[in-house]
Amino acid sequence: MNGAVKEFVHSIINTLESVLPSKEYIPLHEPEFSGREWEYVKDCLDSGWVSSVGAYVDRFEQMLCDYTGSPYAVAAVNGTAALHICLLLAGVKAGDEVLVPAATFIATANTVTYCNAIPHFVDVEERTLGLDPHKLNDYLKEISEFRRGICYNRLTGRPIRAVVPMHTFGHPVDLDPLQELCERYHLVMVEDAAESLGSLYKGQHTGTRGLVSSLSFNGNKTITTGGGGAILTNSKSIAKVAKHMTTQAKTPHRWEFNHDLIGYNYRMPNINAALGCAQLEQLPGFIEKKRNLARCYQVAFQDIPGIRFFTEPDFARSNYWLNVLILDEEFARERDNLLESTNNAGIMTRPLWTLMHKLSMYHDCPRMDLSVAEDLESRVINIPSSAYLGK
Structure with a gap:
């Protein structure tokens, strides 16, 4: 130097x-860890309720609802699992495209791939560090068309099913124009609120504007459950399906093992939820x-x-x-x-x-001009x- x-x-x-x-x-x-973490975790150990069923899971979900204002919360094993389920609940299918910011943690793109869908990378704005709804609107005017009420990418012939704003480093994306864009182009908004627990957009907690959203409680997040995540939604029926899907889609019965969907072992263990309750306090x-x-x-x-x-x-x-x-x-x-x-x-x-489009596995995915993201990456x-x- x-x-x-x-x-x-x-x-x-x-x-x-x-x-x-x-x-x-x-x-x-x-x-x-300066609250009741030891007390709650010891209670789990003493009671033997340490796995995916227990009072702390229910309590943690209710505390999330009380704090965020979301009517429903479903605890999950981590934020990535939560976002995967969110995309499935949003109707993302194999061969669909999902709009995600190029500047994001890789889980945002990976979960799209878990659905056998294709990430379509969009630019961000320096004002929020998150998805730029105005630039995206101009881009969709150029490359989209409607077929039977569904938005298609006319360059690839694939449906564009959803958009995933990620609230970068906890700073909320400008959601009002993005919500208008979603209505205009018939897109489902799935909020990746992994980093924004405790952040408000115009007085409303992030993760409560989209159809569904995901939170993360990894060890480096604002609160932690060790590993852990959650799905937020305003819909009772969607919350019910989310809980069912994250519990291997097992139908209730005292002893039989019957399953009516492809489910996932994504439920948060009670011992993790105990830690989360103390953290949420x-x-x-x-x-x-x-x-x-x-x-x-x-x-x-x-x-x-x-x-x-x-x-x-x-x-x-x-x-x-x-x-x-x-x-x-x-x-x-x-x-x-x-x-x-x-x-x-x-x-x-x-x-x-x-940036996602610079990674080998995503290099060939569709993308718009990403000049702002590329500029921010260097600074x-x-x-x-x-x-x-x-x-």
């Missing part, structure tokens, strides 16, 4: 250190601390040239799951130097995910975001 680059990198590290505590190593995001405090950390970062970086701290769009209240620095375009070439130097200094940072850096850092 030349002198100017070293000075730039040094200023970033100094700014991070001014916000973060003095520790040998600071992870990107780690869980906090602390969620408001976690969100408060994470938003406080974001404010500290925003103030610290406001006068640092060449880089800016990403803040929530004006229509949203974000959980700031992962905090984001965005390099100015002229400093994009220094991204890898900055990643290496911060990690060497004991401050874990990471880049944006490799986005995640910085430590654990709730305890915002105390």
Whole structure:
């Protein structure tokens, strides 16, 4: 690195250190267990109810409903499994295309493939880091046509069945114009809300606008059940089918094993739900601390040239799951130097995910112009975001 680059990198590290505590190593995001986790998990062990049936599963689902405002929640073994079921419930079939952002975690695209459908990659906007509904609308005007009331990609001849907005790093996608687009093109909206528990769009919790949505409670999420996820829906009938499908589609009987659908072993174990109940009790405090950390970062970086701290769009209240620095375009070439130097200094940072269309398994999938996603890929850096850092 030349002198100017070293000075730039040094200023970033100094700014991070001014916000973060003095520790040998600071992870990107780690869980906090400061509530009744031990008590609830021990209760599971003492009672023997540790598998996919138990009081904590029911309690966890009800707590999710109470917190998000969703009428129904179905706990699942992880967020990927939850999203897979969401797509099946949305009617995604083999040979369909599903619109997903190119800038997302790979599970969003993989679950489409699990349905034997084809991911169709769309661009994002810098304002939200998520799917750009206005650019997508212009694109669909060019490439879509209706056949018997179904939207088709006239370039491939395949139905376009659904769209999956992913609320990147907890920041809500602009859902109003996207919902209008879905109505215009007869698309089902499936929200990938894996990262946005605790985030609001115009006062409404994310994951409650689409037909179905998925949440994740992986170890690095705002709350954790170890592994775990959930399906949210406003429909009683869909929730009933979701619970049935995630339990191997077994029909109720005292001893016989009869199944009426292809089902999945996707239910959350009771012991994981016990951990989740204790975590959900602390969620408001976690969100408060994470938003406080974001404010500290925003103030610290406001006068640092060449880089800016990403803040929530004006229509949203974000959980700031992962905090984001965005390099100015002229400093994009220094991204890898900055990643290496911060990690060497004991401050874990990471880049944006490799864009989906750049992965070998998805290289030949249909896609629109992805210039914004490609630009952000070279400039986005995640910085430590654990709730305890915002105390």
